[in-house]
Amino acid sequence: MIYEIRHLTSYAYARPVPFARCILRVLPREGDGQHVVASELNVLPRAAERQDGICFFGNRTTTLTIAKPHRELRIETISRVEVNRAATPFPALTRAWEEVAALGLTAQSLAPDSPAQYLYPSRLVPTVAEITTYAQESFSARRPVFEAACELMGRVRRDFRYDPEATEVSTPIREAFAQRHGVCQDFAHIMIAGLRGLGLPAAYVSGYLRTIPPPGQPRLEGADATHAWVMIWCGPETGWIGLDPTNDLIVGDDHIITATGRDYADVSPLDGVLVGPGSQKLDVKVDVIPVS
Secondary structure (H helix, E strand, C coil): CEEEEEEEEEEEEEEEECEEEEEECCCCCCECCEEEEEEEEEEECCCCEEEEEECCCCCEEEEEEECCCEEEEEEEEEEEEEECCCCCCCHHHCCEHHHHHHHHHCCCCCCCCCHHHHCCCCCCCCCCHHHHHHHHCCCCCCCEHHHHHHHHHHHHHHHCEECCCCCCCCCCHHHHHHHCEECHHHHHHHHHHHHHHCCCCEEEEEEEECCCCCCCCCCCCCEECEEEEEEEECCCCCCEEEEECCCCEECCCCEEEEEEECCHHHHCCEEEEEECCCCEEEEEEEEEEECC
16 A cells, blocks of 8 residues: 655744754654655754754654744655555464563664563653553463453553543653543553563554545545554564554554654654743644555
8 A cells, every 4th residue: 555644743832933953753764564655854944954864763853953033833744655564473373472571581682673672661651560460461371472462452442541632742651541541642652561561572653544534424634643553572483563552453554654662752753942932832734645
């Protein structure tokens, strides 16, 4: 499947901002079953300095310095991505989860995709005993790792309520877990915390999910959204597999990856500093359009 992705992010400021320096992670990455055919990033006002690169985790980054006073910041990407992921294995035929945990713990490689990078607590995903206990219910002795992870994914989908007003980016996962509500970021963090609490390598993924309108309804322009999900390492033979706890889906060709990391802090679409007082208003419009 080939998609054209249009993503416009606008920040409107109450007062002029004289200076801003930020890092963007908004362009789709290569690999993991997808190929970036073309992509472009346009920013207004125009940056005084711009540097494009690849971070440690393999994500595309753009560092900007904007020295011109501005009341609005517009970040627009247009990308064409081909997605063709391999079929996932039958869940019951994967290794026992205890074996996978032991293999992850003894991994020697420190490469970006090594399980060693995703075993331990990170800035936004600490170890939470209650979440580990919750995850343990799906991981009975010697159960195949992918089968158990799929059950955990389904339980998160059933037990937690999607509520975009319930949490913020800074909401601790302990709070989101206790309240049993949140958004895709919260559900991904909770599932990752549960898996890591059991010694299983788990990564955070940001990107896009193709949405399909109800039968007979037109597709609404700008109605798609950014999304977040999980990848779990299932052993050296199987490797990494994506799981979407928000929708109880094994990741396939409807998911487009922008960035991967240990948690949201590694993949945030925009972070940095700006100089200037006052409030700001954020507006995001996303279109994920199949073209073939």
